[in-house]
Amino acid sequence: MLKNKDRIIFHIDVNSAYLSWEAVYRLQQGETIDLREIPAVVGGDPKSRHGIVLAKSIPAKQYKIQTGETIYSALQKCKDLTIVKPTYDLYIKCSSAMMEVLKSYSPSIQRFSVDECFLDYTHMKEHFGEPEEAAHRIKEQIKNELGFTVNIGISSNKLLAKMASDLIKPDRVITLFPEEIPEKMWPLPVEELFMVGRATTPKLHKLGIYTIGNLANYDVEHIRYRLKSYGLMIWQYANGIEDSMVRAGSHMDMKGIGNSTTISFDVMDKETAHMILLSLVETVAMRLRDALCCCRLVAVSIKNSSFKSYSHQKKLFSPIDTTNELYPIVWDLFDEAWQGEPIRNLGVRVSELCSNEFYQKSLFDHEKKERYRALDTAIDALRLRYGSKSIIRAGFLHSGIKPLTGGVGADDYPMMGSIL
């Protein structure tokens, strides 16, 4: 029986992913300046109210520019900051190219996000040698073949491998085995521990916990009493305790599908809101069918111009997957929830997914439903063949609203969430 402590897990993390990928692409296009070597960020357009920093170069980091802050504020910190728009299609391609390289080193890979994954190296030693040696080979191969650098963290579980890859950047292989925890992980500020975020940090500070080591050595019952199961989890993380498997997941274990959008102006009327919701539904429903799923729960979220968010959801009697069934539900949910204030952001999310192949037909299903499904299938096929803009609803023609909104590209991948 293999003990957990004998596992070898790699965490591969692309350094400044979006920015690196933009830099590589631009160099390939004949650009002479490497974005990674100047103060630069990838960020949206403030005009359309998308103005936040998505990724920064290391020189930009020297100006204390942080991911998530506004472009406006970043410019205050660095007057001649270079700002480039995100191109998500490129990122999906770069991510997939990296996955192809990693697949040749282990069959057991868990994609954690577009720029991070876990690789189980446990049984690969006889093929590729000692873990550190292999990690260096992987890192160099990605650099040489794809042009960007990665960090690789090595340990006996996913949590420690992930913490390891964060220790020193960029272009590094770093180990963090259990015996190295006191020296390498405990001195770090507690907010650098995975799952300790903005809300938990001040609560821990109030308890006199400032470092990961403070948390690790705190009375576990007391922390559990104060922070419930969450407290127990982060206490275990601080002690390097975590034993989840590397799940070579597919989109089959996706829990939900959602799209949301920040509108470039404040929406003041129901009709416009309905149009935007319909364009979100088109994308959500298409992704749902693409995953061969139906959903049983539909939710609408609203963020108003004062940044207050609220949501409204409905559990369905029978699972659905067609645009024509989904949008009336979404419109109703919106009408019930909207408090009449100016709207900044709208979202649609479906969950409680099940297979669409053998879904239980309810007694109240009617033949119309079958026609809807046939229509959607035909539209999906046209969009696949001639592009997403080849067929749009007439209502969008003169609306000034995009007929399809959102999506993460053809290559949906499962995200991991709070539990490793």
Place this chain on the structure above:
DNA sequence: TCTGGGGTCCTAGGACCC
């Protein structure tokens, strides 16, 4: 021309049933 968009999981409270 300040504040994105994609996820997962947990909790609390109320309804409802026995």
Place this chain on the structure above:
DNA sequence: TCTGGGGTCCTAGGACCC
């Protein structure tokens, strides 16, 4: 007249991740 308690489902909101 007094006011059980357990279980499950549903909903809204908030925490965290990238």
